[in-house]
Every structure is written in C-alpha cells, then in structure tokens.
Amino acid sequence: xxxxxxxxxxxxxxxxxxxxxxxxxxxxxxxxxxxxxxxxxxxxxxxxxxxxxxxxxxxxxxxxxxxxxxxxxxxxxxxxxxxxxxxxxxxxxxxxxxxxxxxxxxxxxxxxxxxxxxxxxxxxxxxxxxxxxxxxxxxxxxxxxxxxxxxxxxxxxxxxxxxxxxxxxxxxxxxxxxxxxxxxxxxxxxxxxxxxxxxxxxxxxxxxxxxxxxxxxxxxxxxxxxxxxxxxxxxxxxxxxxxxxxxxxxxxxxxxxxxxxxxxxxxxxxxxxxxxxxxxxxxxxxxxxxxxxxxxxxxxxxxxxxxxxxxxxxxxxxxxxxxxxxxxxxxxxxxxxxxxxxxxxxxxxxxxxxxxxxxxxxxxxxxxxxxxxxxxxxxxxxxxxxxxxxxxxxxxxxxxxxxxxxxxxxxxxxxxxxxxxx
Amino acid sequence: xxxxxxxxxxxxxxxxxxxxxxxxxxxxxxxxxxxxxxxxxxxxxxxxxxxxxxxxxxxxxxxxxxxxxxxxxxxxxxxxxxxxxxxxxxxxxxxxxxxxxxxxxxxxxxxxxxxxxxxxxxxxxxxxxxxxxxxxxxxxxxxxxxxxxxxxxxxxxxxxxxxxxxxxxxxxxxxxxxxxxxxxxxxxxxxxxxxxxxxxxxxxxxxxxxxxxxxxxxxxxxxxxxxxxxxxxxxxxxxxxxxxxxxxxxxxxxxxxxxxxxxxxxxxxxxxxxxxxxxxxxxxxxxxxxxxxxxxxxxxxxxxxxxxxxxxxxxxxxxxxxxxxxxxxxxxxxxxxxxxxxxxxxxxxxxxxxxxxxxx
Ligand code: HEM
Ligand code: SF4
Ligand code: SF4
Ligand code: SF4
Ligand code: SF4
Numbered sequence: 041x042x043x044x045x046x047x048x049x050x051x052x053x054x055x056x057x058x059x060x061x062x063x064x065x066x067x068x069x070x071x072x073x074x075x076x077x078x079x080x081x082x083x084x085x086x087x088x089x090x091x092x093x094x095x096x097x098x099x100x101x102x103x104x105x106x107x108x109x110x111x112x113x114x115x116x117x118x119x120x121x122x123x124x125x126x127x128x129x130x131x132x133x134x135x136x137x138x139x140x141x142x143x144x145x146x147x148x149x150x151x152x153x154x155x156x157x158x159x160x161x162x163x164x165x166x167x168x169x170x171x172x173x174x175x176x177x178x179x180x181x182x183x184x185x186x187x188x189x190x191x192x193x194x195x196x197x198x199x200x201x202x203x204x205x206x207x208x209x210x211x212x213x214x215x216x217x218x219x220x221x222x223x224x225x226x227x228x229x230x231x232x233x234x235x236x237x238x239x240x241x242x243x244x245x246x247x248x249x250x251x252x253x254x255x256x257x258x259x260x261x262x263x264x265x266x267x268x269x270x271x272x273x274x275x276x277x278x279x280x281x282x283x284x285x286x287x288x289x290x291x292x293x294x295x296x297x298x299x300x301x302x303x304x305x306x307x308x309x310x311x312x313x314x315x316x317x318x319x320x321x322x323x324x325x326x327x328x329x330x331x332x333x334x335x336x337x338x339x340x341x342x343x344x345x346x347x348x349x350x351x352x353x354x355x356x357x358x359x360x361x362x363x364x365x366x367x368x369x370x371x372x373x374x375x376x377x378x379x380x381x382x383x384x385x386x387x388x389x390x391x392x393x394x395x396x397x398x399x400x401x402x403x404x405x406x407x408x409x410x411x412x413x414x415x416x417x418x419x420x421x422x423x424x425x426x427x428x429x430x431x432x433x434x435x436x437x438x439x440x441x442x443x444x445x446x447x448x449x450x451x452x453x454x455x456x457x458x459x460x461x462x
Numbered sequence: 463x464x465x466x467x468x469x470x471x472x473x474x475x476x477x478x479x480x481x482x483x484x485x486x487x488x489x490x491x492x493x494x495x496x497x498x499x500x501x502x503x504x505x506x507x508x509x510x511x512x513x514x515x516x517x518x519x520x521x522x523x524x525x526x527x528x529x530x531x532x533x534x535x536x537x538x539x540x541x542x543x544x545x546x547x548x549x550x551x552x553x554x555x556x557x558x559x560x561x562x563x564x565x566x567x568x569x570x571x572x573x574x575x576x577x578x579x580x581x582x583x584x585x586x587x588x589x590x591x592x593x594x595x596x597x598x599x600x601x602x603x604x605x606x607x608x609x610x611x612x613x614x615x616x617x618x619x620x621x622x623x624x625x626x627x628x629x630x631x632x633x634x635x636x637x638x639x640x641x642x643x644x645x646x647x648x649x650x651x652x653x654x655x656x657x658x659x660x661x662x663x664x665x666x667x668x669x670x671x672x673x674x675x676x677x678x679x680x681x682x683x684x685x686x687x688x689x690x691x692x693x694x695x696x697x698x699x700x701x702x703x704x705x706x707x708x709x710x711x712x713x714x715x716x717x718x719x720x721x722x723x724x725x726x727x728x729x730x731x732x733x734x735x736x737x738x739x740x741x742x743x744x745x746x747x748x749x750x751x752x753x754x755x756x757x758x759x760x761x762x763x764x765x766x767x768x769x770x771x772x773x774x775x776x777x778x779x780x781x782x783x784x785x786x787x788x789x790x791x792x793x794x795x796x797x798x799x800x801x802x803x804x805x806x807x808x809x810x811x812x813x814x815x816x817x818x819x820x821x822x
Contacts, residue, residue, distance in 0.1 A: 053753040054608055057615030060577055062597075062607045065529035072531070085597075092596035092605065093752040096718035100600040101711060108470040117598055133598060139481030142550040146537035148484060149548070153530045153537075162530045166550040169593060169641045176527070176598050188471050196476045207478065208552065214481075214489045215509050215517060215559075217496035224481045224493075232477040239475065255733035259552055262738050263644050263731050299775050305735050329734040333776065336498040354640050356705050357678045359807055360740050399676065 043080060045070070046087030046125075050094060069162045077127075081161045081177060084125035091121060105132050105180050107187045110239040113197025114183055130179040131161070134187060135172035135198040137238075140209035140227035140251070142167060152190065159186035170248065171208035172198040196235075202399075203241035204234040204389075205248045208261075212253035212271070217335060218328065219253030220271030220344040221372055226251050226381070230269075233382050237389070244396035244405075247389060254340065255328045261352070261363070266402045267385060268349040268363045275341035276321040283337035284317050300330050345371040348381075350388060351403025361403040364411070366418075368425035387418040421451060486547040486559040488517045504624045505580035506566060518560045520544070520569050523579040523589045523614070523621055526554040527597065527607055535576055543569040553589045553631070555582045579621055587620035587630040587766065591643065595636040601708050602636035603651035603721040604750050609634050612754040613649075613762060620766070627773035627782065630766065633729075638703050644729030646779040647765060648741050649758050651750070652724035656681075656700040657713035664692040668710035676705050723748040723758050727765060728780035739780045745797050761797070768794040787821040 054063045063086075070082035088099055105116040115133040122129035138144075152173075156164060161177025168174045178186055187197065198206030207230065210216070212223035230249050237243065250261035253271040261268030288296055293311070300317075301309050308323035309330065317337070319330075331338045348370070349363030367384065371377050388402065395417065396405045406414045415422060424430075482490055492511035499509040507519040524532065536556060540548050543565060544558040551557060556578075558569055570580050582588040590613060593599065595606030613632070620626065633645035640650055664670070670693060674682045681699035685692055693713070695706075704715035715721075725748065729741030744765070748757050765779075772794060773782035783791050792799045805813045 050753040054611050057611070058618050059523070059579065059611055059614035060525040060532075061611055062525040062527040063611075065525055065527065065532050068531050069529050089596055089605075093608070096604075096721070096750060096752065097716055098596045098599065098602045100598060102600050107473065109473045117600065131598060137478045139479045139484060141481050141485075142552075143481045143484035144548055144550075145484050146540040146546045146548065149533055150537050153533045157530050164528050164530075164533065165526055166528065166554060166556075167552070169591065169643060171552070187473070191474050191476075194476060194479050196474070196478070211549065211551075213494040213496075214485055215496060215519070217498050217509070219494065219496070222494065228478050228480065235475045235477040238477065239473075257731050257733060257738070260643055260731035262733075263729075263740070303735060303776065325733075327733050327735055329776070332734055336500075339497075354643065355703075356639050357676065359678075359809075360644075362738060362740075398672075 043083065045083055046090060048086050048090040051086060051090050066163065073157075073162060075157070078157065078162050080127035081131075082128075084128040085131065085161070085177065088119060088121060088125040088128060091124070100131070105183055107184050107197070110197060112200040112203055112239060112241050113187075115200055116180075128161070128177065131177045132180065132183055134160075134175040134178060134183060135168065135170075135200055135206065136175060136190065136195050137198045137206045137231070138167060138171065138173050140207070140224045141211050141214055142171075143214070151193065152195075155186060155189045159183075159189070170198070170205050171250075172206045197239065199238040199241070199246070201241035202243045202245045203239075203247070204231070204237040204243070205246050206238070207231045207249040207251065208259045208265075209251040210253050210258040212251075216253060218256060218271075218331060218340065220273050220340050221251075221253055221269070221346050223251045223253050223271075225378070226269055226346070226372065229378050229382060230267075230385055233385070234389070243389070243393055245399050245401050247392075247402065249385075255326050256332065262349050263352050263360070263362055264354065265352050265363065266350065267388065268352060269381070270347050270349065271344065272326050272347050272369065273341035273344045274369055275343035277319055277324065277331070277341050278339040279317055279319065280337050280339070281316050284334070285315050287334050287337055288315050300333050303329055305329070345369050346381075348384065351401075351406050353401045353403050357399070358404050358407065361401075361407065363403065364406075365423075365426045366415075366420060368423055384418070384420075391417040421447070484547070484549075486517060486545060486561070488515050488561045489547075489559065491515065492517075501584050501624075504586060504622060505570065505583055507583060508563075516561070516563075518563055518566050520558045520560070520566060520573065520580060521551070521555050521582050522558075522573045523555055523582055525607070525611065526589070526592070536578075539569070539572045539576060543572045551582075551589075553582075553591045555589050579618060581622040583624070585624045585626045585628050585630075586622070587617050587626060587632065589621070590614060590632040590634055591645070592634045593636050593641045599636065600711075601639075601704070601716075603653065603704070603716045604636045604723065604755075605752060606634055606636045606642075608752060609636075609649065609755050609758065612756075613759050616759050616763065617766075626766075626770055628776050628778045630769075630779070631729075631731075632762070637707075639705075639708075644731060644739075644741050646727065646729060646741075647762055648726040648729060649762065650724055650726065652722050652746050653702040653704050653715050653717070653720065654722055654747070655717060655720040656695050656697045656702055657704070657706060657715045658717075659693060659695065660712040660714065661687040661690060661692040663712040664710065665690055667712055668693070673706050673710040673713070676709055678703060678705060682706060718750075721750050722746060723750055723755070725758065725761055725765070728783055730778050730780045732778070735776075735781060736784070743803060744791075744795070746802060764797075765795055789821045 103116040159182040165174040250265035348367040352363035633642035635642035685694040724746040726741035
C-alpha cells in the first residue's frame with residue numbers, strides 16, 4: 041500500500057485474548073484485501089477509531105443520505121476528522137431487513153458479501169439491536185449502487201427515523217417446541233403491510249413490531265417493542281406422564297419439587313404420590329417455567345393463538361416502559377384472523393399518528409392520555425387481563441356505570457354463544 | 463449526465479423477505495411440529511419433531527462486526543461440515559443446523575479451529591449484546607465492540623460452559639439511550655456532567671424548540687448568548703442524560719473524564735416465573751477506560767461470582783435478588799449502597815419499602 045498505515049497501539053490491545061477480535065477482522069481487510077479501496081477504508085477507519093480510543097470521543101456526525109424513492113434506511117455518517125482519515129470520510133450504514141428468525145443459506149450470505157465488497161467497506165453486522173443486517177461503511181455514491189444491486193435479488197431497506205422499523209422474531213416454529221404461532225407469517229404480514237411506513241418516515245416517532253413464539257419472549261418484545269405479538273395457548277397444557285416419571289427417575293423427586301412444583305408463580309402444580317404432575321390450568325399464567333425445565337414432559341396446549349401487548353420502549357424520554365396487554369388472546373389461523381391483527385395494528389398506528397406528540401412513542405402517549413382513552417380510540421373493550429389490579433383511588437367519576445356494566449354482560453353472553461357455536 | 467441520473471431506478475419495495483427459502487429442509491418440513499429438545503453439551507441443541515425427524519444446532523460466538531473474510535470462513539465451514547443453513551440469534555451468535563448427528567463433532571472442531579467459540583446455550587453467559595459505539599455511531603460515549611471484546615475474553619469459559627444457575631444475558635450501551643436493552647447485567651454509559659454548549663454553532667445546527675422539547679426535565683431554554691440565539695441549560699435541574707445531544711450536537715455531552723460507566727442488574731425479558739423486569743442500578747462512577755475497561759469487567763465478574771455461588775438452579779439474577787433481598791446483594795458483591803440507588807423518577811414511590819419486611 042502506498043499510504044502510510046496508521047499506528048494503532050490501543051486497538052492492538054483488542055487483538056489479545058481468546059475471543060474473536062473485530063480489530064483483527066478490520067486489519068485483515070486493511071492488509072489482505074485485494075481491492076485497494078477497501079484496504080484504504082479499513083486503514084483510515086482504524087486510524088479514526090484509534091483516535092477515539094485515545095481521546096475518548098466519537099467523531100461521526102449525521103447528515104442526509106438516502107436512496108432514490110425512500111426517505112429512510114440509510115444512516116449517514118460523515119467523519120469530523122475526515123482530513124486526517126479521508127478514505128473513510130463517508131461511512132454510511134445501510135439497514136437491511138432480514139427474514140423473520142434471521143435465517144440464511146451460506147450461498148445467500150456469500151452473495152451479500154460479494155455485493156458489499158464491491159461497494160462498501162467489507163464489514164457487516166448480523167444484526168443491529170433493532171434487527172437489521174447492518175452494512176456498515178459505504179460512501180454516498182456507493183450507497184445507491186449497493187442498494188440497487190441487493191434490491192434486485194430480494195433485499196429491501198429497513199426503517200430509520202420516525203417510521204415503522206424493521207421487525208424481529210424468534211426462531212420459533214421453525215425449530216422450537218414452545219412456539220404457539222407462525223412467527224414467519226405474522227412478521228411478514230405485518231411488516232409488509234406497512235412497507236410504505238417503513239420507507240417514508242411520517243409518524244410521530246419510531247414504531248417497532250417484535251414477535252415471540254411463546255411467553256419466554258426470546259426477542260424481548262414486551263420490553264423493546266411498541267407492538268409485541270406473543271404466542272400463547274388457552275386450553276390445558278399437555279402432560280406426558282411417562283416422560284414425567286422418566287424425568288423424576290433421572291433427576292429425583294426433590295429436584296422436581298424444588299425446581300418445578302414450588303417455583304410455579306401461581307402454585308397451580310401438584311406432584312402426586314405416584315409421580316404424576318397435575319396442573320390446575322385455570323390458575324396457570326402460561327409463564328413457561330415448568331415447560332422450560334421439563335421440555336420433554338410438558339407442552340403447550342392445542343388451542344393456540346397470540347397475546348398482543350402495546351407500548352414497550354427504552355429510556356428516552358419518560359423512562360423505560362413495558363408493553364401492556366391490549367389483546368389477551370386471539371386466534372391466528374384463518375386469513376380473516378390475520379386480517380384482524382393487521383387491523384389492530386392499523387388502528388393503533390392511525391390513532392397514535394393523529395394523537396401522539398412529535399417524538400412521542402405510542403407507550404408514552406398511552407401514559408399521557410390513559411389506557412382507557414387509547415382503548416376507546418382503537419375500539420377495544422376493557423378486559424381484566426389488562427390490569428394487575430383494579431383502580432385503587434376513589435377519585436374517579438363513575439356516572440356511566442350502569443351502561444358499562446350492561447356492555448360487559450352483553451359481551452360475556454356473546455362470548456358464551458360463540459364458544460357454544462364454535 | 464449519466465443514464466442512471468436521467469431515469470433513476472425505482473426501488474422494489476419487497477420489504478421483509480420470505481424466511482422459508484433459507485430454512486433447513488428439516489425445519490421447513492417440521493415447521494410448528496417440534497416435540498422437545500435436549501441439550502447434549504454446551505453449544506449444542508437437539509430438537510426432535512413429532513415426525514421423528516431431528517435437527518442438531520451448533521451455536522458459536524463471533525466478533526459480531528464481521529469482515530467479508532470471516533463471513534466466507536463461516537460459509538466455508540457451513541458448507542463443508544454442515545448443511546449450508548445458518549441463522550443468527552438476537553445476540554449475534556451464529557447457529558449451524560445439521561440433520562445428521564455425526565456432523566456435530568467435526569463441525570464443532572472446525573469452528574473452534576477457526577477461532578470461533580462454541581457455546582452460549584442454556585445456563586451459560588452468552589454473547590454480550592451490544593451497540594455501535596465509536597466505530598459508527600454519532601453520539602456514543604464509549605466503544606461498544608471494544609468493551610464486549612475485552613469482557614468476552616474474560617468470560618469465555620462461562621460462554622463455553624453451562625455453570626450458571628440459569629442463563630445470563632449481558633448487554634452494553636454506549637449512550638444513555640441504551641439501544642443495548644435490558645440485561646441480567648447491563649453496562650451502560652452514564653454521563654455525570656451537563657452538556658458543554660458550543661454557542662457559536664447552536665443557531666446554525668439546531669432546531670431550538672425541538673431541542674427544548676427533548677429534555678426530560680425541562681432544563682433547556684432558549685437564550686441569547688453574546689447576542690446570538692442559542693440555548694442554555696439549568697445545570698441544577700439537568701440529569702446529564704444526553705438526550706439533547708443527538709438533535710443538537712453542539713450540546714456536547716461526551717467527556718473523556720466525566721463520561722462514566724454504570725452497571726445495572728436484574729433485567730429479564732422472560733415471563734418465566736415472574737413477570738418481565740427492568741434492570742436496576744447497582745454501580746456507577748466506573749471509569750470509561752479504553753482499550754480494555756478492566757474496572758467494569760472486574761465488577762461484572764464479581765456479580766457473576768456471587769450469583770453463581772448463591773443462586774439456586776433456574777434463578778435468573780432478578781429471581782435470585784428477589785429471594786435474597788437487596789441488602790444481601792450489596793453485601794455479597796461488596797458494592798456500596800448510596801443515595802444514588804434510591805429512585806426519584808416518576809413511579810419511584812413504588813420502589814420504596816412500605817412494610818416491615820426487613821432483612822437482617
Ligand atoms: C442519533 C441517533 C441515533 C442513532 C444513530 C441510532 C442508531 C441505532 C442503531 C444503529 C440501532 C440498531 C439498529 C438496527 O438493528 O438496525 C439502534 C437501536 C436502538 N435505538 Fe437508536 N440510534 C439513535 C438514536 C436513538 C434514540 C434517540 C433512541 C431513543 C429513543 C434510540 C433508541 C434505540 C433503541 C431502544 C434501540 C434498540 C431497539 C430495539 O431493541 O429494537 N436510538 N439505534
Ligand atoms: S420465544 Fe418461545 S417459541 Fe420463540 S424461540 Fe423463545 S422459547 Fe421458542
Ligand atoms: S407454566 Fe408457569 S404458571 Fe403455568 S403451571 Fe407452569 S410454572 Fe405454573
Ligand atoms: S447506545 Fe447510543 S451511542 Fe450507542 S449505538 Fe445506540 S444510540 Fe449510538
Ligand atoms: S443532558 Fe438531558 S437533562 Fe441535561 S439538558 Fe440535556 S436533555 Fe436536559
């Protein structure tokens with residue numbers, strides 16, 4: 041290389057130790073890549089990063105870069121010390137939507153690597169915390185070329201800014217016995233209904249969908265998404281008593297008592313004298329603990345569906361919020377069922393788009409206006425599963441009580457009829 | 463004028479691609495029909511379907527920021543020793559799926575030989591989920607990949623083994639926005655001084671009303687400084703969160719000395735046993751000390767040791783602390799309890815002890 045290689049004494053420290061080193065990876069690009077452009081970018085990137093390590097400061101600033109036709113999906117990065125490190129002066133990130141569950145064939149990974157090597161830095165993150173494949177390090181020109189190339193073979197950008205963001209799903213039904221729903225179908229149905237809102241930011245703020253196949257919630261949907269869809273069942277859990285006996289033979293009675301029976305949060309399990317497990321299913325909150333400990337013996341029931349929780353987010357601005365129950369249970373089998381889920385999302389987003397303040401997440405809006413106003417806004421009836429306990433203060437006006445009670449009884453009657461018919 | 467500029471290419475708005483095309487055929491065939499799984503050794507899972515078919519998964523840790531050489535290496539291993547199908551977990555571990563049990567050992571050996579680390583399943587300390595940091599974010603107070611690399615070097619044995627009472631999810635975030643999310647242990651940037659304002663630039667760069675609106679404690683107001691429109695901060699009110707910095711870079715919050723790290727514990731996303739929990743502050747004022755952040759790692763290891771020794775099987779860190787109580791947590795970890803641990807944000811009263819449930 042004609043150019044001088046930057047000294048990186050601090051970064052070199054991160055090549056020591058047994059865990060794979062991202063510094064060694066960037067150095068491989070700097071020293072071994074056939075393309076001079078990539079060698080140069082890697083060298084200056086390391087130079088700037090070393091400078092950050094020395095001064096304990098970051099040197100990237102934002103700007104505006106996008107691809108033709110879209111208003112989001114590219115995170116612009118311009119260096120504030122570009123004169124010293126010119127070849128990584130423009131170092132934009134492209135956010136690309138992965139499939140639900142983050143599946144790839146090696147062929148597809150290679151194809152993506154080939155395209156990225158042609159236009160970008162040669163560095164890819166699988167995945168960002170929102171869930172995108174992050175192609176980090178493209179110049180402004182290259183951004184469009186790279187997008188055009190991968191867009192031709194099936195890849196599209198994710199969101200950035202006040203818009204619907206890329207979704208995230210657990211591995212789920214593809215490989216996990218706990219899964220109670222089709223994460224693949226839910227994920228694609230929702231995200232691809234809102235493609236326009238992914239690519240053209242025009243909402244109060246970001247909006248994230250995350251889908252977990254069961255209440256273990258492996259993608260942190262309650263804590264990290266505005267709209268969490270979580271698989272669950274409502275009939276009895278399935279118990280294979282032979283497998284229970286086998287488990288007890290292997291692990292001992294005490295283990296089962298200490299780690300399963302007494303750990304159930306609602307005390308709804310018993311171990312009988314002849315080593316059978318009995319569950320009082322109407323007390324079970326589907327927490328998953330016992331299934332996790334005894335996956336061979338205990339299984340979700342057959343009457344599967346999803347719960348929907350809305351309003352989760354991290355700190356900014358009013359503090360962390362978890363999503364809370366909006367739909368305790370809905371079936372997701374027929375096309376019609378899926379349409380209902382889409383409508384719920386549409387209603388929630390529309391109501392928020394109209395009533396949310398600038399830069400206010402849907403959970404913050406609900407906090408501001410109260411859950412009941414939100415429920416009325418999206419046409420969802422109150423349900424005791426939405427609360428941990430009813431109101432504690434007497435400061436409330438209840439002059440519509442009779443009417444509301446009437447609605448409840450009518451709803452219950454209808455549910456009964458439907459259950460009888462179904 | 464090039465052709466491209468004359469008739470720009472319109473994007474194909476295909477959105478999220480179909481995942482089934484990239485799934486191992488055994489997984490496609492048995493979609494939604496899995497019966498149970500076993501965990502024959504750390505880093506390996508065996509899932510059995512009702513059909514009787516099975517799929518083996520080998521999980522490995524990587525550096526997350528992958529260069530194309532590393533990607534090709536992983537693909538080569540995936541083709542030679544596995545069936546060409548992979549996935550990534552949300553903590554950026556790679557998983558190779560194979561139908562044939564006999565492929566598992568050679569696959570593990572190939573991965574380890576190439577420098578990847580097999581493990582991260584069940585009750586291990588799995589890969590630390592992390593953010594962008596100095597490498598490519600515009601507001602970070604520290605580097606994310608560097609912190610994680612330095613910590614994983616020291617936690618690697620816990621990644622390779624399953625010696626913890628339950629799984630441990632560690633996260634890091636390089637600003638107080640915390641894209642890293644909740645964790646059993648979270649290592650996050652904590653600023654300790656109000657932003658320093660470059661008044662020459664504010665009027666040019668910042669949309670002042672938007673910046674004023676961003677502050678969670680209404681500490682920012684418009685002001686004229688040296689005759690120029692700018693902003694000023696009520697430093698008594700300011701909680702040093704840094705929320706004003708992204709919309710207004712002249713309000714520099716990062717500081718080589720006063721930007722510190724804080725450690726939080728007990729975040730748990732799962733509904734298993736208790737409801738999901740947010741993590742809680744346990745240690746602050748930790749120096750932001752590149753390149754290897756030894757002070758932060760030392761505290762993480764101290765917490766892990768106490769948890770490992772004292773928690774019962776299946777207790778996550780939050781479950782463990784709920785059983786033993788916070789006084790004992792501080793005693794066992796040797797960390798100081800200070801006035802900063804007592805919350806004063808909205809809802810703080812719910813965190814006070816309105817009972818005589820006292821631990822002695
Ligand atoms: C200055 C601008 C910001 C940049 C450059 C930035 C960048 C990022 C990136 C690259 C990710 C991972 C994305 C992915 O997976 O594709 C992310 C995730 C995240 N960001 Fe930001 N971010 C910024 C501002 C913010 C702000 C203001 C908030 C707070 C509201 C925020 C909260 C988050 C959260 C909570 C996540 C994790 C999300 C999840 O779990 O889904 N970020 N951010
Ligand atoms: S959330 Fe449930 S279904 Fe999804 S991967 Fe985790 S345990 Fe399996
Ligand atoms: S799933 Fe949870 S609540 Fe239900 S029986 Fe098992 S441990 Fe108890
Ligand atoms: S935590 Fe903050 S600094 Fe770090 S990547 Fe996220 S937004 Fe950037
Ligand atoms: S650092 Fe936070 S509290 Fe302080 S002025 Fe900025 S936004 Fe307000």
